[in-house]
Amino acid sequence: MSISKPLILVTNDDGYQAKGIVTLIEAMKELGEIMVFAPDTHRSGMSSAISTSQPLRARMYRKEEDLTAYVCNGTPVDCVKLALNEFTDRKPDLLVSGINHGSNAGISVLYSGTMGAAIEGCVFEVPSIGFSLCDFNADADFTATADVARILAAKVLQKGLPNGVCLNVNVPAGKIKGIRMTTQTNGKWVNEYHRSKDGMGRDVFWMTGNFENWEADNEDNDEWALANGYAAVVPVKIDLTAYDFIPVLRKWEV
């Protein structure tokens, strides 16, 4: 009787053809059996969105020893849900999402489809990690990020993660100094739109903007780590309850 290899579910939000997920699949191969379930196209900024009024479809696009890959017309969260509800009876030992083309540090975790997928894995009680490289280039150099992904995936397979907690991993472009365990930087995006005109002369607004860091002097957070050449790991909770504030609310007379 053979001992089965760990099952690793791989997804992303840039679509199944993106260099980031192709790299991540290769990086995971030495750690286990791979199931890919990825969006058919670019689904950046989809957060934890789900398709409530359109039906989902999926088709296998690659099949090799220890690797089965599907492409799906849904969001990253749709991919995770459909894979785990309908395409495997075996609970994965690990979910990895990415490697995203662009940072998901700080408040961007809220908007990230990469992290939406990792958070959904966590809802299924599968140890889950989202990986992002701080480089939007379609042909970015993922070498260092693939190394970080391999190291952290192996560690999570060995140690596990608590239920309700997944990891948001961001890696700076270029050479990295190491891996730091950090908090989510407090701050927000500002100047978020570029106003231009359509062909009829009507106003249209394109997303743009820059991140305003509200705690630039905090060496514990992910933006500090990235700015100083470290990969940043933030443990992310799926229970959003602000427990500290409940006693205050209970004193409100409503």
Place this chain on the structure above:
Amino acid sequence: MSISKPLILVTNDDGYQAKGIVTLIEAMKELGEIMVFAPDTHRSGMSSAISTSQPLRARMYRKEEDLTAYVCNGTPVDCVKLALNEFTDRKPDLLVSGINHGSNAGISVLYSGTMGAAIEGCVFEVPSIGFSLCDFNADADFTATADVARILAAKVLQKGLPNGVCLNVNVPAGKIKGIRMTTQTNGKWVNEYHRSKDGMGRDVFWMTGNFENWEADNEDNDEWALANGYAAVVPVKIDLTAYDFIPVLRKWEV
């Protein structure tokens, strides 16, 4: 010199014509000056999704004394971002989102466009509340929920909310016994797809499912409150960091 009324930004995820938002606008009128910025159509399940590759458009559809209303082709979060970046120089005193047609209790807070908008208001440091009625009917009776909305909105205008915390308010259908301050119920959706065939005989998957409550005996959570006839208020954090787990991660040798 007149003292200006509080400015209240109203949005939703069911679209600007839904009975829920029409009711909410009416309920807020006595509390301040209203700015509506709502999606042009149904955007349920959009979470904190943003439009990164399509341009946004907005047009005014209603203008009265103390009420200016815009409709936008984006997600709920796009609506909040576009309103606050481009359509007003005044920071609102309150953001209210909803009233959603259907529950956003428990883990559904992650997928909810209603709550995506409230969370985005919170990112802008605007005290923000999402309201949902546990009734999917387009013609649901929003009377009790409108009362709850008026009471809680007035309270938040008076007391404020801490930065980084917004409120997720769910109201059961029918007569309610009162308002309870609760936690986010631990659990998940199961049996999430109905498999059927398209016109060509190919498999398609439609979202469905039921919520599996993993802490049915906890009287502090939102599902318990709803099942027992109470409106449930959960304070929601936008900092997702699992602080407790950082010391454990720092002992990992990576």
